[in-house]
Amino acid sequence: MNRTIKQWTLSKRPEAVPTEDCFALVEHDLPELKDNQVRIKTHFFSVDPGMRSRLNGDSYAAALPLGNVIESAGIGEIVESTSSRYAVGDMVMGGLGWTQGLVQGDRGLQKLDPALFDDEVRMTAAIGILGVPGLTAWFGLQDLGRPESGETIVISSAAGPVGATTGQLAKSMGLNVVGIAGGEEKCRYVTQLGFDKVIDYKAETDLVQAIKKACPDGVDIYFDNVGGDMLDAAIVNMRIRGRIVVSGQISEYNRPTPVGIRHTTQFITHRLSMAGLVVYDYANRFTDAQAAMAKLIRAGSLVYSEDISQGIEGAPQAFIGLFNGNNHGRRLIQIS
Secondary structure (H helix, E strand, O other), X not given: OOOEEEEEEEOOOOOOOOOHHHEEEEEEEOOOOOOOEEEEEEEEEEOOHHHHHHHOOOOOOOOOOOOOEOOOOEEEEEEEEOOOOOOOOOEEEXXXXXXXXXXXXXXXXXXXXXXXXXXXXXXXXXXXXXXXXHHHHHHHHHHHHOOOOOOEEEEOOOOOHHHHHHHHHHHHXXXXXXXXXXXXXXXXXXXXXXXXXXXXXXXXXXXXXXXXXXXXXXXXXXXXXXXXXXXXXXXXXXXXXXXEEEOOOOOOOOOOOOOOOOOOHHHHHOOOEEEEOOHHHHHHHHHHHHHHHHHHHHHOOOOOOEEEEEOHHHHHHHHHHHHHOOOOOEEEEEOO
């Protein structure tokens, strides 16, 4: 691995949907290691829609400063070490960012045991279904959704990594699962995952009525990855004491003035509850959740898909494409 690497930095703040000139691909010379540091060669990193809010301002974490490397989860290999924690050849997961490599201290990394991964649970799952997206589904559904067998759950962005995982977990708990996705291909994929019904929002002119038709007895849990008009359409279909889990707001991230919620009266008349989550709040429970999901994957009751692009150069296009809905599964960049 060369000490001169390429990395993507934030060159300007986007005004709406990010454009390629918001990012700059720059060369960076990695420094010599100090005590208790490692040099990491990146193999994969993720592109995440939730990062969009931090390109403009404070969100679940502080705004990303101009000139900084775009942050993301990554998997890499230790190629040099002055740490007693990590040896050359160790594979690790952490917040590596959009970069070919980096030097950092030996904290904030998780060593990946190759014995835990195979053809069914690939190592990339560590930053996908066993990482932030899958853990968001796990804790959002169980801790905030509080599901009971026989209830009805509606999930927006159901073909995405969070939505697809949530739906499969809900089915394993005995729920009636309805997904919302865009286009025939994504709806077909959601159906293959075992969802009971799928709503193609691109083919519907009245989403309120589409949800009502799919859920004639109402919605007990709405797992929201989209926000905006879709969230409003779900709210008016909620049952008494329904729960709304706010995981993401992809329709709102690029709006200068967010739509927000209009149907607030339903919260009074139907005693609704609504809560958001930042998955890192559950960090002390990650290991148990990951083990449980890996078991479900190997049992064949939880499947996942990945959308992997080759080469660091395409990272901005891959990120921008998330807001056009052209990804299918967890979107990752493989460093060639």
